[in-house]
Amino acid sequence: MKFNIxxxxASTIEEIKNYWKNEDYTNLLELFNxxxxxxxxxxxxxxxxxMAITDFEPNEAAKILLTYKLSAFLNEGQIDQMSNDMLLDKISEEYPEIELHYDLFNINQLLFKAYNGKFPNAKATIVNFTMIAADKFDGEITKEIVLKSLDRGISDSNIIKRLFSEQMSTDLHFEEAENILWKLEETKDNEFTLITSEYWLNKDEIIGAEFEGECLLAESTEG
Known part of the structure; x- marks a missing residue:
């Protein structure tokens, strides 16, 4: 299927609004005594x-936040290691389990702000785009469809295209798209906003202002 895009x-952001809910703030304030x-x-x-966070050493604060958000996915040893690594590296970009990148980004940026730059400053990219099917299409616009369709408008140096070239340009299923794109929202008819890590997509890597995107999807099979 083809889409006119x-x-x-496209812009760079350092914070994702509304990630932290009021309940999170109350819980965290209690955890930070x-x-x-x-x-x-x-x-x-x-x-x-x-104020509460900065009463703790940076790695201790990181451990509390990591435990609060990710204890269901990481064990105590992993959290201990990550709480120290976060001071040196952009864990939200480097951690091998990409399904954790979104949470790690938001944890990192909270710590970055609280400690005035002691943690690396990770960034995200937000893109607003119009996407209209060239032919009749009644299905849902998914993250996989969006990424595949954007292929022709993204620089060949982009890491998504380099790591997932087959998934982007063929009918191979692109499971990783669900975690590469953190947010995808249709803001009005045929107009969408996506948010992802700058690691995955830098705004300067978007080289097409208007183009025809082609999305090849595997035919669904029913047993």
Missing amino acids: IINS FPDANTIKPESFGEMLF
Whole structure:
């Protein structure tokens, strides 16, 4: 299937709004021993959490946050190691399990802000684009369809194209697309916004402002 794609805007961001919910702030304030956390007004959550976090050593704060968000996926030893590695490396880009990159990015950026740059500054890319099927298409626009369709508008140096060249350009199923694209939202008819790590897609790697994208999908098989 083919899609006509127009890139409306692409920019770099350092924070994803609404990742941390009010419940998260209250829970974290308690974990960082902030008194009467449940009495804090929502507009003060960020400021108070930063104050509470900086009473701890950076690696200790990282361990608390990692445990809070990722204890279902990482064991204690992995969390200990990662809490130290985060001070040196962009773990949200380098960790081999890409399904954890989104959470790791948001943890990293919270620590980056709280400690005024002691942690590396990871970045994300947000792209707004219009995508219209060249022929009749009644299906759902998925992350896989979007990434495959964007192939012709992205520089050949892009890491997605280099690591997943077959998945991007053939009918091979692209399972990793679900975790490479962190967010995909249809903001209005035929207009979408995606968010991903700058590691996966730098705004400067988008070389096509308007192009025809081709998406090859494997035929579904039913047993």
